[in-house]
Amino acid sequence: MRHSSDEADRSRQVFCHWDVLSHDLEPVASSSGLAVMPWKTFEEAGIYDYVVIVGGQLEQMEQIPEETYAFLRDVHAKGTELIGLCTGSFIIAKADLLNGRKAAIHAHHRPLFSQQFPKVEPVENELYVRDGSILTCPGGTAAIDLAVEILIKHCxxxxGMKGLTALVVDEHRSAHEIGRLPYQDLEECGNWRVEQAIKIMRQKLRDPDTTEKLAEMLGSTVRQLNRAFTEHAKATPQEVWRDMRLQHARWRLMNSKRTVTQIAHECGFSDSSHFSRWFKAKFNQTPKHYRAQRLVKQR
Known part of the structure; x- marks a missing residue:
């Protein structure tokens, strides 16, 4: 936003304006230990298009004062859009503003988020999610894409692209683009059966095997493999494998000109009807409708 708000690199608030807010003017320590100085208190806040909630370490969430939640509820009620960055979505959810909505949650945080906020639908492998007047983002470089999307909309x-160029980022990614490999976390979960199975699954997206065959390739029993996946993935090997193939199919729908039938076969589904049924069960849309809807949004 700083790069896009002015000509050259002068950092003046010409095309965009922002404040740094807190409940008081005391320094706020980031998770790295660096202190951030608030510019205004909530009582001094102006009228904004967006209020961005920057997350921190989850174990420090209990230290967030009630004034923060009250401020978020107040500005949201007045029509201000809220943006949750990384664990900032936890704060919005704790303010009871995400109930019944979808939220983009980092894979590392999804189990705890689902446990604490069962009324919110967590979304993985989306760079950001808009649900009504609330936007959520899993953090990292996805925050750049969300910022550029907002800057393009308003400026x-x-x-918007000026800021992207200044940050030496090659291109702007839209919300639907997958920011990480599905189930990448399981490749480092500490259980060798799960880690090796995920690698095999990724190599054989086009030709999935039975759980029995997968266990045989690993030198494991089916029972041991199922137990390991239940513990670390909260799903069976076949459920994970199918979901991995559906995620890849979704990416191919948006990033290739292959037909739905071709994508179905390339992602290990017996035919397009079988693929469409599972795709709709996962994403609440048929593959054709999903592709058509996203292409319209990109125009």
Whole structure:
């Protein structure tokens, strides 16, 4: 936003304006230990298009004062859009503003988020999610893509892309683009059966095997493999494998000109009807409708 708000690199708030807010003017320590100085208190806050909630370490969430939640509920009620960055979504959810909505949650945080906020639908492998007047983002470089999307909307494409160029980022990714490999965390979960199975699954997206064959390749029993997946993935090997193939199919729908039938076969489904049934069960849309809807949004 700083790069896009002015010509050259002068950092003036010309095309965009922002404040750093807190419940008081005391320094706020980031998770790295660096202190951030608030500019205004909530009582001094102006009228904003967006309020961005920057997350921190989850174990420090209990230290967030009630004034923060009250402020978020108040500005949201007045029509201000809220943006949760990384664990900032936990704060929005704790303010009871995400109930019945979808939220983009980092894979590392999804189990705890689902446990604490069962009324919110967590979404993985989306760079950001808009549900009504609330946007959520899993953090990392996805925050850049969300920022550029907002800047383009309000300031025009050239100004939005100016910030992207200044950050030496090659291209702007849209929300649907997958920011990480599905189930990448399981490749480092500490259980060798799960780690090796995920690698095999990724190599054989086109030709999935039975759980019995997978266990045989690993030198494991089916029972041991199922137990390991239940513990670390909260799903069976076949459920994980199918979901991995569906995620890949979704990416191919948006990033290739292959037909739905071709994608179905390339992702290990027996035919397009079988693929469409599972795709709709996962994403609440048929593959054709999903592709058509996203292409319209990109125009």
């Amino acid at each position: 025009g494409r050239s100004r």
